[in-house]
């Protein structure tokens with residue numbers, strides 16, 4: 001895999017909130033078609049990592065690039081971000097799915113999915129609508145096109161938000177605990193569509209507490225704790241044969257409940 | 258008598274609508290200025306809002322009416338009374354509306370901005386397409402109260418000598434030695450507000466297609 005270029009590359013990323021260093025020299029590369037699961041205890045910096053990758057937060061030092069597009073590099077120990085148009089281009093390369101969906105409540109399902117491709121990417125409306133309807137079908141949401149988010153279950157809303165991200169034709173989609181806000185009986189339907197995307201070789205980074213899902217779907221698992229990547233490797237290896245004590249302890253806690 | 262009151266009512270309507278047309282958009286601009294990260298601007302706007310809300314509208318009306326004469330030596334005409342009234346109403350109501358907009362804007366969850374940002378919406382698009390429509394729904398009840406107050410406040414223009422409905426009614430009461438013009442004027446205001454409430458309820462119903 002290393003002979004191709006990574007879709008996203010983060011190197012030596014450091015991020016503090018005030019005095020607290022939340023990311024301590026994080027490096028992560030994700031290659032085309034790869035599914036990376038990020039696991040670890042709460043407060044370990046997983047969300048911050050995704051937020052830095054998706055430009056919702058700026059980091060203090062380190063590098064970030066999407067393919068050939070260098071978004072940020074380090075100069076004199078400080079991160080320097082690229083110009084506006086670079087940032088704008090980068091934003092068209094990734095999507096982000098939030099834990100609590102963040103759908104636009106005043107838009108219908110169809111409009112939630114179509115609006116950004118039309119009004120941000122300036123794509124042809126008919127073409128976008130065709131794609132949006134395909135995605136709605138793929139997410140098992142037929143018949144809900146004209147509904148607004150409050151009329152849908154959490155699982156349906158999360159699938160709409162996945163469709164919204166995909167309709168931008170991103171090269172990579174980040175998921176931040178996509179099922180953590182859902183009732184247990186609804187997590188399955190969301191995990192199923194992510195699994196489906198994995199079989200289609202969509203490049204994805206999924207922060208999750210669903211260990212079984214991580215093992216079954218991810219190519220690679222990254223275990224984060226205390227702002228560092230403690231351990232990473234093939235899914236099966238990290239889950240079944242963790243090398244580090246912190247990973248072992250974390251996984252043991254999951255098996256116990 | 259009814260014709261005269263009717264003419265007065267038309268002036269009342271003019272004050273009402275011109276005030277709304279001016280202050281509803283201006284209020285948004287003021288609210289954004291108040292929330293600006295550029296501190297001097299935020300401070301100035303805060304001062305403006307505080308003065309507008311902390312002094313009588315009637316005083317503001319007179320200040321604006323006389324300012325051109327005392328500051329620039331410009332002759333005052335009959336038109337300047339009406340103009341001063343409209344300007345005073347607009348900048349006064351814009352201050353009240355701004356505080357309502359601000360509370361509405363601040364109530365929109367951060368996640369809405371973040372979702373829009375990741376999708377690449379510009380700041381203007383985010384505000385116009387995502388934030389403002391949701392704000393309108395949230396602030397409608399508070400706005401409704403202000404608008405109903407505005408209907409009644411239009412009678413303040415009487416003090417400066419604008420011939421709106423209340424001035425007309427008062428003149429008629431004096432000349433006819435009868436309370437009837439006041440009663441009719443009261444009915445006008447009441448019906449006017451009734452219509453305003455019906456319209457507001459309609460808008461509220463229309464926005465009822467979602468909740469958040």
Ligand SMILES: Nc1ncnc2c1ncn2[C@@H]1O[C@H](COP(=O)(O)OP(=O)(O)O)[C@@H](O)[C@H]1O
Pocket residue numbers: 017022040041042043044045046047048049
């Ligand atoms: N905006 C913020 N301001 C201050 N501290 C923050 C902020 N966001 C996250 N943190 C802190 O950073 C640490 C990592 O948080 P987070 O990235 O959300 O972890 P995780 O997603 O792994 O649970 C936590 O200690 C959290 O309190």
Ligand SMILES: [Mg+2]
Pocket residue numbers: 046047048177
């Ligand atoms: Mg998190």
